[in-house]
Amino acid sequence: MTGPREPREPLFTRSFVLLSASDLAYFLGAGVLVFATPLFVTGPLGAGPAQVGLAMGAFSLTTLVLRPWLGRWTDRHGRRVLLVGGAAGFAVVVLGHLVVDSLAGLVVVRLALGAAEACYFVAGFAALADLAPPARAGEALSLNSLALYAGIALGPVAGQGLVELGGYPAAWVGAACSVAVAAMLVALVPETQGQVEPAAEPPPLLHPAVRGPGAALGLGLLAMSAFMPFSVLLAREAGVALVSVGLLVFGATVVTCRLVFATLPDRVPAAPLATTALVASGLGMLLLGTWPTSAGLVAGALVCGLGSAFLTPAVFALVFRSVPPAERGAAAGGLSMFVDLGLTGGPLVLGSLAAATGLAPAFALTAALPLAGAWVLRPRTARPRVRPAG
Known part of the structure; x- marks a missing residue:
């Protein structure tokens, strides 16, 4: 006979639920932008498909460059600053769309959005790893990722409704409000990182x-x-x-x-x-x-x-x-x-x-x-x- 199973470490802690709820609100706002940005480029800005690619790609440029550096930074200084700052910064920068009247201006806004996204995503990924019990790491990501999928799926639907209701300004404000909620939720999550020795040698940029x-x-x-x-x-x-x-x-x-x-x-x-x-x-x-x-x-x-x-x-x-x-x-x-x-x-x-x-x-x-x-x-x-x- 085998003995009783040891109880598994809890996964659905308050911090895990708050982080996942923040992800849902964040990616809901991001999904609004996925819908509205290409139409904004080809509509009010009067540009074509190539310019849509330029605007959308500018976002990825800064995320790609910053992610490894921000990962090392969050190991030294904690996850919470980048989590809250990234979400709050994203919400503020989204409102910058309200004064954009040229493709160049939109590219600048998208570059800044990419920087904020890199902060939130890297710190959130690390915080999720901190919160997940070692034996439930895969389960943690499987369940947390549903917030991302739901946000990206529902965000464009919300974006279409906002554009039809109040034009592109309504979409920008709606997206900013959703991400601001994400910042408020994640601000309730305490620091998840353990103590780090100040003299610890940082790992290579690509671990x-x-x-x-x-x-x-x-x-x-x-x-x-x-x-x-x-x-x-x-x-x-x-x-x-x-x-x-x-x-x-x-x-x-x-x-x-x-x-x-x-x-x-x-x-x-x-x-x-x-x-x-x-x-x-x-x-x-x-x-x-x-x-x-x-x-x-x-x-x-x-x-x-x-x-x-x-x-x-x-x-x-x-x-x-x-x-x-x-x-x-x-x-x-x-x-x-x-x-x-x-x-x-x-x-x-x-x-x-x-x-x-x-x-x-x-x-x-x-x-x-x-x-x-x-x-x-x-x-x-x-x-x-x-x-x-x-």
Whole structure:
């Protein structure tokens, strides 16, 4: 007979709930901007699609540059300053849209938004790792990430309603108010970082524990971020009546798996789970590229969703189980840099391939990216060889 199970450390603490609620309010506001900004560029500013790309890309430029530095900073000075300051700064900068009357002005605002985003996201990632019990790290990210998905899904809907109700000023004010609520919520979270010795040597700018898993995560996210905008075009090209079916299946799969199987990344070895998720993402993209029909679109989106559902929680658990508490900020900064590269680079890669080969072949070729990520994780998933006795 086995003894009674030891009770698991609590995950749903007051701080965890407040951080997740703050994330929901923050990404709801960010989702409003995702909807309103491209229309603002092509409408009142009178610019074209290329200028939309410039404005949207300016945001990612500052996030990408600042994330690793901010990660090391938050290890030395704590998470709370960047969490509250990043959210409050984002809310204030959003209001700067009210005086923007040129593309150059919008680019400046977007650069500043990227800096605020980097502060909030890196510190939030590190705080989540601090709050998660070691045996529940994957579950913590699975459940917390639902706030991000819900915010990004509902934000554009809210943005459309605000623009229709009061024009772009209503959208900017609404987004700022939502992020201000995020700042107020996260201000109630006490400092999560433990004591750090002043003389402690800071880790390298790109933490060694992040390099392999982060590269694999970035390659997987390249496929996911390519799938999201181009699945609609693939459905239209294939003559599918409901062109959003791929996104619906993908989103429903990710949310369902992260709810139902939230504890899986903590119950199985993280590296093999991440590898399996990457292979699933590759197979999903291959299905989409070689079977461009209604059935193929649903099947490919489902398999891609399975891969995306487990990839980030598995990598999160893999990295933060191997990093000491005093270096979680540096790890969060490096890991989020790979997230940024993956989310911004996917549409560029698939779009370039589609211009050269056509849309369906581009999906099939993009399948190589997550499969390459699985190859990067291969040393971590291989079992150690047992030396024969004698």
